[in-house]
Amino acid sequence: MHTNKHVNNEFSGIRSAWVEIDHGQLIKNFTLINADTPSHLKKLCVVKDQAYGHGAVVVAQAAVDAGYDYLAVETIDEAIELREADIALPILIFGEVSDEEFSACVAYKITCCVNDISKAKRFNEYVQQGSAEHTSQAFHPVHIEIDSGMSRWGVRWDEAFSVIEYIANECEHLYLEGLMSHFAMSDEADKTYANLQHSRFVSVLEALEQSDITIPLVHMSNTGGLLDLPHAHFNMIRSGILHLGVYPSLVCKRIDGLAPVMSVKASIPALRQLHEGDCVGYGMHFTASTPMQIAILPIGYGDGYPRVRNEGYVLIHGQQCPVVGGNAMDAMMVDVSHIPDVAIGDEVVLMGGQGDEWIDPRDLVKWKKTVCYEILTGWRARLPRRYVG
Numbered sequence: 052m053h054t055n056k057h058v059n060n061e062f063s064g065i066r067s068a069w070v071e072i073d074h075g076q077l078i079k080n081f082t083l084i085n086a087d088t089p090s091h092l093k094k095l096c097v098v099k100d101q102a103y104g105h106g107a108v109v110v111a112q113a114a115v116d117a118g119y120d121y122l123a124v125e126t127i128d129e130a131i132e133l134r135e136a137d138i139a140l141p142i143l144i145f146g147e148v149s150d151e152e153f154s155a156c157v158a159y160k161i162t163c164c165v166n167d168i169s170k171a172k173r174f175n176e177y178v179q180q181g182s183a184e185h186t187s188q189a190f191h192p193v194h195i196e197i198d199s200g201m202s203r204w205g206v207r208w209d210e211a212f213s214v215i216e217y218i219a220n221e222c223e224h225l226y227l228e229g230l231m232s233h234f235a236m237s238d239e240a241d242k243t244y245a246n247l248q249h250s251r252f253v254s255v256l257e258a259l260e261q262s263d264i265t266i267p268l269v270h271m272s273n274t275g276g277l278l279d280l281p282h283a284h285f286n287m288i289r290s291g292i293l294h295l296g297v298y299p300s301l302v303c304k305r306i307d308g309l310a311p312v313m314s315v316k317a318s319i320p321a322l323r324q325l326h327e328g329d330c331v332g333y334g335m336h337f338t339a340s341t342p343m344q345i346a347i348l349p350i351g352y353g354d355g356y357p358r359v360r361n362e363g364y365v366l367i368h369g370q371q372c373p374v375v376g377g378n379a380m381d382a383m384m385v386d387v388s389h390i391p392d393v394a395i396g397d398e399v400v401l402m403g404g405q406g407d408e409w410i411d412p413r414d415l416v417k418w419k420k421t422v423c424y425e426i427l428t429g430w431r432a433r434l435p436r437r438y439v440g
């Protein structure tokens with residue numbers, strides 16, 4: 052059993068609430084996705100935010116083993132962590148790097164997006180100076196992000212060509228390796244806006260065809276696009292959530308056998324007998340109307356559990372145990388009156404399966420009123436990660 056990097060003493064991971072990562076299922080998911088994906092397609096694995104809380108290095112290594120071509124993260128520190136773990140695959144940083152980050156990009160060979168002419172000019176000069184000093188690197192790979200309708204990162208599709216031409220023709224120390232765009236809504240049944248974004252991106256590629264500029268990597272599809280928009284695969288896809296066994300929406304295509312990799316578990320440290328009229332938790336949101344038994348769980352909203360009141364449930368002995376009262380930062384209470392043989396030390400599942408019951412990330416989505424991305428990334432670092440399988 053390993054634990055994550057946030058805890059690294061001899062007592063690592065002994066806390067009685069934890070995130071469990073099923074490494075065998077992760078590998079199985081990669082295999083299933085590979086079998087479902089056209090083999091000529093290049094694949095980039097997005098491992099930002101600790102691979103949505105699963106551990107960036109572990110997921111990146113599984114992607115390497117599954118034959119992926121590229122990795123992507125959001126910050127320089129995330130990229131450096133992968134390099135220091137001896138991950139050699141090309142790494143792309145999404146978003147914008149600042150001028151202060153040029154040096155780290157070059158030192159750790161991290162591809163970045165350059166989306167405007169003035170930054171391209173400054174980065175080109177930076178790489179030129181470095182190559183004059185060390186003669187180690189003559190040029191640095193960059194991608195350009197085309198904003199095709201999300202108004203987030205990148206250059207507008209109808210203003211992009213001058214940036215492409217400038218980097219391709221005027222920046223001899225930058226290697227224009229990739230052109231990318233990103234969908235605002237690829238996973239819902241209505242693909243109207245996704246198709247509009249696709250056609251805007253294609254208009255840039257058509258302009259490119261009229262020029263003598265070639266860009267080897269063209270990519271637009273996240274998991275939603277990979278599953279539902281094969282005409283938007285171009286020659287590389289970027290998936291972040293799919294290999295974790297979680298779908299971005301209820302309606303996108305399914306891959307048989309894919310299953311969530313992450314569970315959240317605890318063991319029961321204390322049981323309490325309530326008398327009629329006893330109140331439970333902050334704010335007195337629950338009062339026992341009859342004698343009952345509750346379990347106190349050593350996990351709360353400070354670990355990323357939704358801050359619910361009398362809503363949601365956990366699994367104990369394969370049975371649903373409803374949350375009673377309002378959850379605290381570090382503790383929550385559940386009704387175990389219907390489980391007479393419940394005992395201290397019994398396993399509790401807060402997300403994942405036990406017996407025939409299953410708590411899906413999507414159930415927590417309802418209770419936390421968010422999206423499954425935030426459920427996965429929301430489990431805090433103070434929950435040790437235990438890798439099994």
Ligand SMILES: *Cc1c(COP(=O)(O)O)cnc(C)c1O
Pocket residue numbers: 097099145233272273274275289290291292293299
């Ligand atoms: C996070 C992200 C992805 C991955 O999205 P999934 O829906 O998790 O596959 C792909 N591309 C970009 C630009 C991203 O920011």
